[in-house]
Amino acid sequence: MVELKKESSNRVSTGTLTKYSFASGSLGGLTTQLNVFLPSTASSSSPAPILFYLAGLTCNEDTGAQKGGFLNTAGKEGIAMIFPDTSPRGAGVEGEDDDWQLGTGAGFYLNATADKWKKHYNMYDLIIKEIPAVLKEAGLALDWSKVSIMGHSMGGHGALSLYLKNTGIFKSASAFAPACNPSRTPWGTNAFTHYLEARTRSSPPSEWLEYDSTHLLAASTAPKGSLHLLVDVGTEDKFYKEKQLEPESLKQAAKERGSDEELEVRMQDGFDHSYYFISTFAPEHVEYHAKYLKA
Amino acid sequence: MVELKKESSNRVSTGTLTKYSFASGSLGGLTTQLNVFLPSTASSSSPAPILFYLAGLTCNEDTGAQKGGFLNTAGKEGIAMIFPDTSPRGAGVEGEDDDWQLGTGAGFYLNATADKWKKHYNMYDLIIKEIPAVLKEAGLALDWSKVSIMGHSMGGHGALSLYLKNTGIFKSASAFAPACNPSRTPWGTNAFTHYLEARTRSSPPSEWLEYDSTHLLAASTAPKGSLHLLVDVGTEDKFYKEKQLEPESLKQAAKERGSDEELEVRMQDGFDHSYYFISTFAPEHVEYHAKYLKA
Numbered sequence: 001m002v003e004l005k006k007e008s009s010n011r012v013s014t015g016t017l018t019k020y021s022f023a024s025g026s027l028g029g030l031t032t033q034l035n036v037f038l039p040s041t042a043s044s045s046s047p048a049p050i051l052f053y054l055a056g057l058t059c060n061e062d063t064g065a066q067k068g069g070f071l072n073t074a075g076k077e078g079i080a081m082i083f084p085d086t087s088p089r090g091a092g093v094e095g096e097d098d099d100w101q102l103g104t105g106a107g108f109y110l111n112a113t114a115d116k117w118k119k120h121y122n123m124y125d126l127i128i129k130e131i132p133a134v135l136k137e138a139g140l141a142l143d144w145s146k147v148s149i150m151g152h153s154m155g156g157h158g159a160l161s162l163y164l165k166n167t168g169i170f171k172s173a174s175a176f177a178p179a180c181n182p183s184r185t186p187w188g189t190n191a192f193t194h195y196l197e198a199r200t201r202s203s204p205p206s207e208w209l210e211y212d213s214t215h216l217l218a219a220s221t222a223p224k225g226s227l228h229l230l231v232d233v234g235t236e237d238k239f240y241k242e243k244q245l246e247p248e249s250l251k252q253a254a255k256e257r258g259s260d261e262e263l264e265v266r267m268q269d270g271f272d273h274s275y276y277f278i279s280t281f282a283p284e285h286v287e288y289h290a291k292y293l294k295a
Numbered sequence: 296m297v298e299l300k301k302e303s304s305n306r307v308s309t310g311t312l313t314k315y316s317f318a319s320g321s322l323g324g325l326t327t328q329l330n331v332f333l334p335s336t337a338s339s340s341s342p343a344p345i346l347f348y349l350a351g352l353t354c355n356e357d358t359g360a361q362k363g364g365f366l367n368t369a370g371k372e373g374i375a376m377i378f379p380d381t382s383p384r385g386a387g388v389e390g391e392d393d394d395w396q397l398g399t400g401a402g403f404y405l406n407a408t409a410d411k412w413k414k415h416y417n418m419y420d421l422i423i424k425e426i427p428a429v430l431k432e433a434g435l436a437l438d439w440s441k442v443s444i445m446g447h448s449m450g451g452h453g454a455l456s457l458y459l460k461n462t463g464i465f466k467s468a469s470a471f472a473p474a475c476n477p478s479r480t481p482w483g484t485n486a487f488t489h490y491l492e493a494r495t496r497s498s499p500p501s502e503w504l505e506y507d508s509t510h511l512l513a514a515s516t517a518p519k520g521s522l523h524l525l526v527d528v529g530t531e532d533k534f535y536k537e538k539q540l541e542p543e544s545l546k547q548a549a550k551e552r553g554s555d556e557e558l559e560v561r562m563q564d565g566f567d568h569s570y571y572f573i574s575t576f577a578p579e580h581v582e583y584h585a586k587y588l589k590a
Contacts, residue, residue, distance in 0.1 A: 011531065011564075012571035066362050066570065072578070236306065269306075275361060276307035283367070 004138045007033065013075030015039035017065055022134055026125040027088040034131065035065045035083040039075050042141035048080035049146035049293035051286065052127065054162075056153030057187070058105045061085045064152070069279030073286040079293060080142055082135075084127055086155065091120035101187055102194055108182075109158030110211045112195040121195055123158075128166060148289040150174040152278055153239070157182055157213060160229065160250075164216035171292040172228035174285045176278045177237050180250040183212040187244055214246070217263070218253040227262040229254075230288050232281050234271025299433045302328065308370030310334035312360055317429055321420040322383040329426065330360045330378040334370050337436035343375035344441035344588035346581065347422065349457075351448030352482070353400045356380045359447070364574030368581040374588060375437055377430075379422055381450065386415035396482055397489055403477075404453030405506045407490040416490055418453075423461060443584040445469040447573055448534070452477055452508060455524065455545075459511035466587040467523035469580045471573045472532050475545040478507040482539055509541070512558070513548035522557040524549075525583050527576050529566025 007019040017037045024032045042048035051074065053064040061083045064070065074081050087107030093116055096103030107123035132144060148171045151159035156178020163173030182188020183204040188211075192198075198205035209215040220227065233240055233247050240247075247265045254263040271277040302314040312332045319327045337343035346369065348359040356378045359365065369376050382402030388411055391398030402418035427439055443466045446454035451473020458468030477483020478499040483506075493500035504510040515522065528535055528542050535542075542560045549558040566572040 010569055010571040011529070011566045011575075013575050016565075017571060069364055069367065069574070071571075072364070072575065234306070270311075271306045274305055276305040276312060276366075279364070280306075280308050280367065 013071040026122040028119040037081040041078045047141045047143040052149040054151030054155030054158040067275040069282040073283040077290040088120040108191045113197040148172045152176040160213035174230035181214040181246040183208040214249040224259045229263040231265045237273045308366040321417040323414040332376040336373045342436045342438040347444040349446030349450030349453040362570040364577040368578040372585040383415040403486045408492040443467045447471040455508035469525035476509040476541040478503040509544040519554045524558040526560045532568045
């Protein structure tokens, strides 16, 4: 049994945000922290639906909780939120603290397969398997049959790709300024080159496509019309201009799949990549997920 | 003419948050920064009413803008917001960076009179006189006939005391966990001892009472019923428990003045001193001021 340690607790909105830590098997035994918001309406007889928020490069489990502006709407809707960290901490991999786009703060929500990284860098398993198992075991009043996911930037990539790989787990996904096509864009190709052992010689390697939302959407076998995806991107986002995000590729994938109504991409005039952008549309994203979580 | 320099700009809510800097006469020529939120409805023919937010110890002009959760409501109401810094930066006063309760990040919204501090530590003049003058000169679409003020902790002290000393300027004041009686509580007495030259031998010195909201409210000559004050304090606020805040003293002062309906003090069950507390009640505070700013 994993020991879930309570690090701190704050009353907020209609409930409580608690920071927990535990020694993670997925992360090679390293301690990971996460924040869990539980509305006061949640109880063992009436557990709350769950909305994950995955943060972006250089962020941690506090960023979305403190700056995102999600909790008042989540509280009003009676939705719990889970804010994981963005990478292992203190893995001791050579060079992990040298580049903000790789290593600490940059786990990319995948399971590493390259020798150097594979012991610790398994954020995919942490979020899909271990956090749910640990929180279930702890008996938190969470309804694991009603789960959705959202994220920002690298975490937007995480939200979209985890959803598309696990449509049986998640009801809906949304993202702010996500990296939609990381197998072809700079952050993603850099991360995948390091984290993933590519056994194939295709370009991009098939191992990369497993974490590429554009590919995952085009190739999805989910029944047509069953997916629920919302994406917001600011027109003044410098990373959009640098072609890190590529929401057009995701739209094209939806079109190829033959069901563009499953994906709404909204270009938000004048907004940038910051939490000022996120906090502006945060209530709308929570309401979007509420539709599916409370259906 | 003071040069108002634009440091950055972010679209947020229904408008834009701009960070400005200028060389401040009040602060002995040091450069100060502030954030200004202007809703898109503001124009020279229809300038926006103004709500100041004064942050607490260790904070700066970004803290309230990023973590406060004010801007969506302000934007909806068409209200501008001004977020000043909490002290001069880089004054070079001996010891100003040694104690989080004094010096940098701890200007206490007063004009220093002690020799060591008086050249730079004049946050009162900065906010009451210089920021309005500089922003007027720059032609921002702000309506200086409609101004209210709020703040947190040390900034709650600032909001209440600046309001009570300037009821001709401000329409209303509100505060989260304010230091209500700083002439008798540890943060305040420490700051006042250093910043203010006490010529009188009374205890507390009369110079201190000029910045003590409890004293200012009890002694106010404003017409009965004309004041508008809202205060929220969390029951689990450790600084409340340590008697740094003393909202009961402020309530007593309102009672002595004979018009308790001018002040609402709400004890918020289970909340602490953090921005999780502030962001929960931020929309209510903005709506409170909107009543008076848009009357």
